[in-house]
Amino acid sequence: MPTDIGEAKKALRKAILQKRRHMDEAVCRQYGRQFARKIIDMPEYKEADTILCYAACKGEADTWILIEKALEMGKRVALPRVTGPAEMHFYKITSMKDVAPGYYDIPEPVENCQEEVSEGFLVVPGTAFDRQMHRMGYGGGFYDRWLKRYGSQVTACGLAYDFQLRNEIPFERHDRMMDIVITPDEVIRKGDAADDND
Template structure:
């Protein structure tokens, strides 16, 4: 029990730090780094092979993924963009087969663990309807840390793409 409380306290502190760092980004940096992230995603084999993709509607501090939506449309890939304001993953209208899900986070570790915003939405989705999908986390390079606090319910990504690297 104490370990879970420690992890929860560490996550809370790390979330606050990451939110502050994200707020400090200029719109120009966010745009240019987002373009680099999208270029790396577009080069990813799993992205190129996917026929059904779940995207997310970015919050103002998250990478801009418009080029990825345009790529899905150009390749006639079935895609759904989910709003992170959704509270219940079971209510989403998702394809039966999901090849890839693009997952945002406040931080990721080099061993591909994810720190979300604390609501559990993506953890529930990734453990449920998108469990078999390739889980591709995306973030800015400063959000990729050596380690992050984890709990047993946290889902590990299959890969994490930043503006400077891809962790598989």
């Protein structure tokens, strides 16, 4: 059975990433503005002193506007840096000058950013999400491992384009779940699916 799930995940991941690769940069930025507006209005964001966020690249839902806004608002902002095989940690940045291409050319905090952060409002990338709050990543296990360790200290919020949100996605026991999933049209919170009687 796990092999079947693994194969299903691979097929879905390939199809979605192919679709995402063809997205125009201007469209990604436009969605980024929509996501930022939605997040900034959320009580979970307003109450958080610290924002942990991925630095968008390769067609991911744009987070640069959100990062800049959080810095302007005086929130503590941290981005992930890969520190070993399937291992990452979040480090505080104080400006966009603290970010440079790192692992696989993904933007990361530069080496002199040493203050590690492990609590706050966490914005998570992914390949696909579903309405039961499952997340499918890129297959490296970085976020699953990090969330296994620190998940109780964060509110995990997944960002998804409309085509990345499914009614159900294949998941395994080690896959970590989200507290919130945001699309351009919806904000879905844990428990919303359970309230549906249809």
